Amino acid sequence: MKFIILRQDTETSARLGRISTAHGEVTTPAFLPVGTAGSVKAMTPAELVDLGVEMILGNAYHLYLRPGSKVVAELGGLHRFISWKRAILTDSGGYQVLSHAKLRKVTEEGVSFQSHLDGSLHYISPEKSIEIQEDLGADIIMAFDECIQYPASYDHARDSLERTLRWAERCRRCQRRTDQALFGIIQGGFFRDLRERGAKDLLRLGFEGFALGGLCVGETKEMMLEVLDTVLPILPVEKPRYLMGVGTPEDLVEGVIRGADLFDCVMPTRHARTGCLFTSFGRVIIKNAQYVRDEGPLDPNCSCYTCLNFSRAYLRYLFLAGEILSARLNTIHNLSYYLTLMRDLRQAIMEGRVVEFRERFYSLREGVYNPQ
Amino acid sequence: MKFIILRQDTETSARLGRISTAHGEVTTPAFLPVGTAGSVKAMTPAELVDLGVEMILGNAYHLYLRPGSKVVAELGGLHRFISWKRAILTDSGGYQVLSHAKLRKVTEEGVSFQSHLDGSLHYISPEKSIEIQEDLGADIIMAFDECIQYPASYDHARDSLERTLRWAERCRRCQRRTDQALFGIIQGGFFRDLRERGAKDLLRLGFEGFALGGLCVGETKEMMLEVLDTVLPILPVEKPRYLMGVGTPEDLVEGVIRGADLFDCVMPTRHARTGCLFTSFGRVIIKNAQYVRDEGPLDPNCSCYTCLNFSRAYLRYLFLAGEILSARLNTIHNLSYYLTLMRDLRQAIMEGRVVEFRERFYSLREGVYNPQ
Numbered sequence: 001m002k003f004i005i006l007r008q009d010t011e012t013s014a015r016l017g018r019i020s021t022a023h024g025e026v027t028t029p030a031f032l033p034v035g036t037a038g039s040v041k042a043m044t045p046a047e048l049v050d051l052g053v054e055m056i057l058g059n060a061y062h063l064y065l066r067p068g069s070k071v072v073a074e075l076g077g078l079h080r081f082i083s084w085k086r087a088i089l090t091d092s093g094g095y096q097v098l099s100h101a102k103l104r105k106v107t108e109e110g111v112s113f114q115s116h117l118d119g120s121l122h123y124i125s126p127e128k129s130i131e132i133q134e135d136l137g138a139d140i141i142m143a144f145d146e147c148i149q150y151p152a153s154y155d156h157a158r159d160s161l162e163r164t165l166r167w168a169e170r171c172r173r174c175q176r177r178t179d180q181a182l183f184g185i186i187q188g189g190f191f192r193d194l195r196e197r198g199a200k201d202l203l204r205l206g207f208e209g210f211a212l213g214g215l216c217v218g219e220t221k222e223m224m225l226e227v228l229d230t231v232l233p234i235l236p237v238e239k240p241r242y243l244m245g246v247g248t249p250e251d252l253v254e255g256v257i258r259g260a261d262l263f264d265c266v267m268p269t270r271h272a273r274t275g276c277l278f279t280s281f282g283r284v285i286i287k288n289a290q291y292v293r294d295e296g297p298l299d300p301n302c303s304c305y306t307c308l309n310f311s312r313a314y315l316r317y318l319f320l321a322g323e324i325l326s327a328r329l330n331t332i333h334n335l336s337y338y339l340t341l342m343r344d345l346r347q348a349i350m351e352g353r354v355v356e357f358r359e360r361f362y363s364l365r366e367g368v369y370n371p372q
Numbered sequence: 373m374k375f376i377i378l379r380q381d382t383e384t385s386a387r388l389g390r391i392s393t394a395h396g397e398v399t400t401p402a403f404l405p406v407g408t409a410g411s412v413k414a415m416t417p418a419e420l421v422d423l424g425v426e427m428i429l430g431n432a433y434h435l436y437l438r439p440g441s442k443v444v445a446e447l448g449g450l451h452r453f454i455s456w457k458r459a460i461l462t463d464s465g466g467y468q469v470l471s472h473a474k475l476r477k478v479t480e481e482g483v484s485f486q487s488h489l490d491g492s493l494h495y496i497s498p499e500k501s502i503e504i505q506e507d508l509g510a511d512i513i514m515a516f517d518e519c520i521q522y523p524a525s526y527d528h529a530r531d532s533l534e535r536t537l538r539w540a541e542r543c544r545r546c547q548r549r550t551d552q553a554l555f556g557i558i559q560g561g562f563f564r565d566l567r568e569r570g571a572k573d574l575l576r577l578g579f580e581g582f583a584l585g586g587l588c589v590g591e592t593k594e595m596m597l598e599v600l601d602t603v604l605p606i607l608p609v610e611k612p613r614y615l616m617g618v619g620t621p622e623d624l625v626e627g628v629i630r631g632a633d634l635f636d637c638v639m640p641t642r643h644a645r646t647g648c649l650f651t652s653f654g655r656v657i658i659k660n661a662q663y664v665r666d667e668g669p670l671d672p673n674c675s676c677y678t679c680l681n682f683s684r685a686y687l688r689y690l691f692l693a694g695e696i697l698s699a700r701l702n703t704i705h706n707l708s709y710y711l712t713l714m715r716d717l718r719q720a721i722m723e724g725r726v727v728e729f730r731e732r733f734y735s736l737r738e739g740v741y742n743p744q
Contacts, residue, residue, distance in 0.1 A: 038689065042696040046677070067664070067689045074665060075685055083681045292439070293446060305418070309455045313447055317410065317439045324414040324699055 001140060001181035001208055003240050009354050013232065013259035016349040019055075019240060021087045021139035022179060023079060026054040028240065028261035029349075031252065031342045032089060033335055034269060037062040038082045041269050042324075042331040045084045051304075051332075051339050055087035055139075057264045060132045061096035065115050065122070069135035077137035089264075090138040092129045092171075094145040094164075094185070095213065095245070106146060108163065126170040134177045142211065143171040145185040150217040157189030165201050172205055183209035183242060190223045192230050199234045209262075210235050211242040216251070216265070224251070228258045235259075249278060249341055253361055256345050257354060268338045272330035275319045278337040282365045284312075286330070291316040304336035305329075373511060373553035373580055375612050381726050385604065385631035388721040391427075391612060393459045393511035394551060395451060398426040400612065400633035401721075403624065403714045404461060405707055406641060409434040410454045413641050414696075414703040417456045423676075423704075423711050427459035427511075429636045432504045433468035437487050437494070441507035449509035461636075462510040464501045464543075466517040466536075466557070467585065467617070478518060480535065498542040506549045514583065515543040517557040522589040529561030537573050544577055555581040555614060562595045564602050571606045581634075582607050583614040588623070588637070596623070600630045607631075621650060621713055625733055628717050629726060640710045644702035647691045650709040654737045656684075658702070663688040676708035677701075 002020040009015060017028040033040045033048065035056045040048060048056065058078055063069055075081045078088055097104060101113035101122075110125030124132075129144035145164045148157060164187045175182055184207035188194030202210065212231055215224050228243075235241055242262035243255050252263055268278065275286045279299035284291075286298075294312035306315070306329040318326035348357035374392040381387065389400040405412045405420065407428045412420060420428065430450055435441055447453045450460055469476060473485035473494075482497030496504075501516035517536045520529060536559045547554055556579035560566030574582065584603055587596050600615070607613055614634035615627050624635055640650065647658045651671035656663075658670075666684035678687070678701040690698035720729035 037693050037695065038686075039693075039695045039697045042700075044677070044697065044700065045681070066693060067685070071665065071685075075667060075683065081683070081686055081689075083686070293443065295447060305416070309417070311447065311453070313439070313443075314410075314453055314455070317453075321409050321411075321438060323409065323411045324696060325411045325416065327696055328414075328416065328700070 003209070003238070005237065007349055008237075009349050009352065011352075012257045012354050014256050014345070014349050014354045015237075015259060015261070016346055017240065017261055019087070021055075021181075023085060023087045023139055024054060026087055027346060029252075029256045029342055029345060030054060030262055031338045032057045032262060032264040033338075034264055034266045035082070035084075036266075037066070038078065040335075041273070042327045043269075043335070045082070047332065048084075048335075049086070051335055052343065053086070053335075053339065055089060056084060058088055058090045058136065058138060059093065059096055060090050060129055060136065061093035061100065061124070063090075063136060064093065064124070064132045065117055069132040073135040073137070077135075079137065087140070088138040089140040089262075090133050090136050090142065091244070092133065092142040092144040092185075093124050094129070094142075095147045097124060098147045098149070106163075108166075111146075126167040127174045130171050130174050134175075134180065137177075138180065140181045140183060140209065143168040143182065143184050143207070145187055145213055147187065147214050147217075148189060150189070150214075150219055152189050154189075154191055154194075157187075157191055157194055161188045161194050161198050165198065168202060168207075169205055172207070181208040183207055183211050183240075185211045185213040185244065186231060187214050189214060190219055190227060192226070195227055195230050196234065199231045203234070203236065207239070209240040209242060211244050213244050215243060216245045216247050221250075225254060225258075228255060228260070232259045249338070252338070252341060253345065253358055256349075257358060268334035269331050272334040273327045275326075275330065277315075277330055278334050280364055286312065286315050286319050288316070298333055299337070302333065302336060302340070304333050306333040306336075375581070375610070377609065379721055380609075381721050381724065383724075384629045384726050386628050386717070386721050386726045387609075387631060387633070388718055389612065389633055391459070391633075393427075393553075395457060395459045395511055396426060398459055399718060401624075401628045401714055401717060402426060402634055403710045404429045404634060404636040405710075406636055406638045407454070407456075408638075409438070410450070412707075413645070414699045415641075415707070417454070419704065420456075420707075421458070423707055424715065425458070425707075425711065427461060428456060430460055430462045430508065430510060431465065431468055432462050432501055432508065433465035433472065433496075435462075435508060436465065436496070436504045437489055441504040445507040445509070449507075451509065459512070460510040461512040461634075462505050462508050462514065463616070464505065464514040464516040464557075465496055466501070466514075467519040469496060470519045470521070478535075480538075483518075498539040499546045502543050502546050506547075506552065509549075510552065512553045512555060512581065515540040515554060515556050515579070517559055517585055519559065519586050519589075520561060522561070522586075522591055524561050526561075526563055526566075529559075529563055529566055533560045533566050533570050537570065540574060540579075541577055544579070553580040555579055555583050555612075557583045557585040557616065558603060559586050561586060562591055562599060564598070567599055567602050568606065571603045575606075575608065579611070581612040581614060583616050585616045587615060588617045588619045593623075597626060597630075600627060600632070604631045621710070624710070624713060625717065625730055628721075629730060640706035641703050644706040645699045647698075647702065649702055650706050652736055658684065658687050658691050660688070670705055671709070674705065674708060674712070676705050678705040678708075
């Protein structure tokens with residue numbers, strides 16, 4: 001992996017960059033659609049390419065449990081298995097073990113847990129996570145971290161951070177493949193000094209990129225932005241910065257302005273399936289009765305397949321009827337919205353009008369969001 | 373609607389024809405994917421066009437209940453509502469009232485029933501069915517018939533047939549729009565004399581096409597073929613003949629050879645969602661363990677998006693993981709199989725090698741099917 005900065009904004013910390021991988025280039029800042037279990041839900045690879053997606057996210061935890069990372073390796077790796085020719089980043093399983101698995105037990109050595117699929121017993125250590133991710137063969141892989149729940153006590157956050165740092169070092173040491181970039185993950189809860197320490201200690205281990213974990217776990221917007229304002233300025237400019245699990249359209253704008261390069265979130269795909277749709281003027285809850293005879297497009301400012309061809313009335317109907325096409329058309333639109341937002345942000349960085357972009361972005365929206 | 377015969381096979385009753393509608397031409401014999409409730413499940417209109425679909429089927433019963441045929445009319449009709457620019461045929465609701473509705477009560481006047489969606493009370497008469505179908509605005513609409521269950525007694529089948537004939541006449545009389553072709557439906561169960569009578573009486577009413585209803589309801593293949601052999605020779609050559617709800621790939625081949633022009637069936641789309649896939653060498657149950665590491669395409673003789681891009685191992689995995697992409701890729705393949713079969717049959721008629729086509733079709737398949 002190679003990363004270059006193409007342009008640094010002068011008024012904000014936003015930067016335009018390019019990650020080069022064996023599976024193509026990724027222009028940053030970029031949003032990675034989440035393909036947890038080997039499929040970005042409701043989408044084909046061809047549709048993702050049409051939307052301009054350059055990298056997707058896969059999950060070590062899910063793919064290890066099913067179909068099994070060894071099976072994926074035998075079938076030629078994740079790219080080939082899911083027929084995705086562009087870049088892939090896999091998460092290490094740290095967060096998923098927290099959020100999905102049952103009977104989780106964390107020790108210094110690793111984490112034992114029960115599969116959420118069938119209750120079978122499993123064990124993932126930093127070494128095992130790297131082995132799984134080497135079997136999957138993504139372009140970027142993540143260190144195995146402990147992601148704590150929110151809220152957490154200072155002592156718990158500190159102990160967990162220290163363990164995550166020791167695990168990060170073990171991940172670094174056991175990595176065998178040389179064609180995968182390994183990113184470290186900064187934890188530390190919502191304690192400024194822990195986040196600072198987490199960042200500085202991780203820097204010394206020398207990863208190819210740095211991620212902020214443990215965000216969007218229930219904290220306020222202000223708390224999240226404080227973490228960004230604390231950590232991002234410490235990170236080396238020449239390495240990509242990844243906000244894991246982030247976030248809303250507003251979060252993306254604020255993250256980009258603070259100098260983040262990569263984002264992933266289930267929000268556009270998951271909300272699509274529950275009928276919550278992102279538009280340039282705010283969110284639309286498509287099941288609402290007001291749309292029953294609404295012939296207009298979901299978002300007149302959008303040129304995705306959904307908005308070009310279907311009315312709000314039809315989208316409402318499909319959602320209420322439980323048609324698969326509802327999930328499809330909604331997902332196409334929400335991903336298009338996210339991808340277009342990132343494209344517009346990149347254009348704004350290129351043209352030196354990031355501050356103006358941010359103002360216009362908020363002024364268009366119904367529920368104006370003003371982080372202090 | 374206009375129908376012309378382009379070529380009559382000399383060795384069989386198969387014929388190549390063309391139906392012209394205000395929404396384009398349909399080359400026959402043709403298979404109509406089922407878009408019961410305003411969506412061919414898991415497919416976009418664009419994908420159907422890519423597969424070469426020229427006409428789809430919609431359902432008066434479903435669309436009357438939700439979103440309401442008056443709502444569809446206000447939104448510019450079914451074509452516009454679902455964004456489908458090619459031809460549509462709507463079924464009258466006769467069959468759906470039988471198979472879906474609760475507390476059904478049939479009188480000479482019509483059918484009262486409870487909605488399968490919310491238990492609300494409704495009433496559909498022949499006049500009401502035509503009104504619904506005129507509101508929907510399909511290119512071809514169907515007379516409201518009584519479809520009896522199998523098995524049925526001779527007396528029940530006769531009474532029902534006679535009522536269906538009286539209802540057909542009422543449908544003819546109450547039709548107001550002149551831009552929709554009305555097809556009559558021949559019932560009569562599996563009694564040769566009733567089917568003959570049904571066909572002859574219906575002919576006198578002068579419909580623009582004739583359908584055989586009450587097929588694929590649990591009877592044997594031989595019983596179905598006997599009905600085709602009884603009725604199809606009686607029908608006027610210059611009118612399209614439609615086998616409603618038919619059927620398996622074998623049924624399509626046998627129907628075409630006996631001179632049928634139109635077919636519809638939920639089988640390719642519904643089976644796709646349950647993982648039963650049609651291939652040139654028989655059916656594949658994709659969840660079977662034998663495919664866990666199978667890198668080959670589902671059907672090496674198929675050039676659909678699914679077969680060109682994904683392995684059996686991935687299709688098996690997606691099915692077991694319950695991914696929406698499983699329903700999508702399976703539906704694309706199954707519909708492609710059906711559409712390709714019909715295209716190959718049309719080509720065989722054009723080139724005068726229908727008998728040869730039929731022999732090769734059966735010889736390729738694992739479970740050879742030999743109707744006596």
